[in-house]
Amino acid sequence: MTKINFIEFSGAEHSIDVDNGNTVMEAAIQNNVPGIDADCGGACACATCHVYVDKDWVGKIGEAEEMEKDMLDFAFDVEENSRLSCQIKVSEELDGLTVRLPEKQF
Amino acid sequence: MEKELFETDVVIIGAGPVGLFSVFELGLLDMKCHVIDILDKPGGQCAELYPEKPIYDIPGMPSVLGSELVDLLMKQIAPFNPTFHFSSMVQEITKLDNVFWEIKTDHNEVFKAKVVVIAGGGGSFLPKKPPIKEIENFESNSVFYSIKNKEIFRDKELAIVGGGDSALDWVMNLEEIAKKITLIHRRDQFRAAPDTVKKIFSLIESKKIDFIMGQVSKLSGEGGILESLTCKTTEGDIEVGCDSLLPFFGLTMKLGPIANWGLNLDENLIMVDTEKFETNEKGIFAIGDINTYPGKLKLILCGFHEAALMSQQAFRYVYPDEKLTFQYTTSSSNLKKKLGVS
Structure with missing residues (x-):
């Protein structure tokens, strides 16, 4: 189990224990964290699981693949630390990872 | 646009896998179908969201790509020769009498069906609306998510936002007739056909269009008429004068007009029985991801099952005086003839 922290736009925090191998998006959906829509169910095809990775974690989490970078074009208010949470696989190294959610997935 | 009239046995709304397979099940029972879909191609989510993703839970197919499944279904239903109406959204369903329904689309097509x-599926694929503050105030005059008549942009100053095929195609299409085009995208890479991207770069280099790397953060204007927008860039905010904004951020699924058809809904899903998959209106069925009932699973295979049972009841409406005999495609010469394999 790995701890992942979600911070909603409102500031509400959710700390969740996630099985390694699951994605950050799956962790949010299975635990009813509001603010992640995941319309396509994790196919990297909709950009509705957009998160901002905490600055301290950007280096550790690895780079997004081309497909994900392309899909981020369909998200809003994309920043340097923007990722699609369906493409972040949870592993021990990510224990304590914090992601912030945008005001709205669209 | 002139009104087009069609009369048929069954109108299917949605050309996803379950809609397509319905053509097969209804066809075996001699019912002719017209299929309407808002996308410009068959396949629904399989075509729009995951054409290249393998699906592992179609019975008998250990792994099949979304696009492959659609191709196979199209082949399977070909003997029944359905009529497709793509890029059309059903707006209204009205009861004409005790036998017929009237179905109207946003393209002025009118269907009469039993x-x-x-x-x-998940609803209609509609353009995403970027959550820019007060954008809705400008939607009737200055913000356009799709384009029906490009002449309205003649001699206008346009801001086109996005980096995909839609955004870039419209830049090229409108470049000649608009007074000025500013293309706005969050990065200097584009996700579109290589040839299109090449042409866009040459338009930028020859200064025929302006390009700003950034994201729209604010719209300004009076009385719903856009005058300028603010673009957030790495070098600070840039003000762009424009009278029309065309954002292209892909599609999202929304229930759309389905909510207005007088059907019983539960959390945006259509309630049906589990014998016939019929709604509270006799003669209107709902199958696949759009319906709900106790124990419902949103799986393609469940939608296929629902299509088969729905067809049994549909037959009773289309041929009220005929007796329905259950037959297998493996052995019935009658069914084999319909499939063109006898």
Whole structure:
């Protein structure tokens, strides 16, 4: 189990224990964290699981693949630390990872 | 646009896998189908969201790509020769009398049918609206998510936002007729056909269009008429004068007009029985991801099952005086003839 922290736009925090191998998006959906829509169910095809990775974690989490970078074009208010949470696989190294959610997935 | 009239046995709303397979099940029972979909191609989510993703839970197919499944279904239903109406959204369903329904689309197509099958999946694929403050105030005059008549942009100053095929195609299409085009995208890479991207770069280099790397953060204007927008860039905010904004951020699924058809809904899903998959309106069925009932699973295979059972009841509406005999495609010469394999 790995701890992942979600911070909603409102500031509400959710700390969740996630099985390694699951994605950050799956962790949010299975635990009813509001603010992640995941319309396509994790196919990297909709950009509705957009998160901002905490600055301290950007280096550790690895780079997004081309497909994900392309899909981020369909998200809003994309920043340097923007990722699609369906493409972040949870592993021990990510224990304590914090992601912030945008005001709205669209 | 001139009104087009069609009369048929069954109108299927949605050309996703479940809508397509309905053509097969209804066809075996001699019912002719027209299929309407808002996308410009068959396949629904399989085509729009995951054409290249393998699906592992179609019975008998250990792994099949979304696009492959659609191709196979199209082949399977070909003997029944359905009529497709793409890029059309059903707006209204009205009861004409005790036998017929009237179905109207946003393209002025009017259908008269005995049975309506809603296989609408996650709803209609509609353009995403970027959550820019007060954008809705400008939507009737200055903000356009799709383009029906490009002449309205003649001699206008346009801001086109996005980096995909839609955004870039419209830049090229409107470049000649607009007074000025500013293309706005969050990065200097584009996700579009290589040839299109090449042309866009040459338009930028020759200064025929302006390009700003950034994201729209604010719209300004009076009385719903856009005058300028603010673009957030790495070098600070840039003000761009424009009278029209065309954002292209892809598609999202929304229930859309389905909510207005007088059907019983539960959390945006259509309630049906589990014998016939019929709604509270006799003759209107809902199958696949769009319906709900106790124990419902949103799986393609469940939608296929629902299509088969729905067809049994549909037959009773289309051929009220005929007896329905159950037959297998493996052995019935009658069915084999319909499939063209006898």
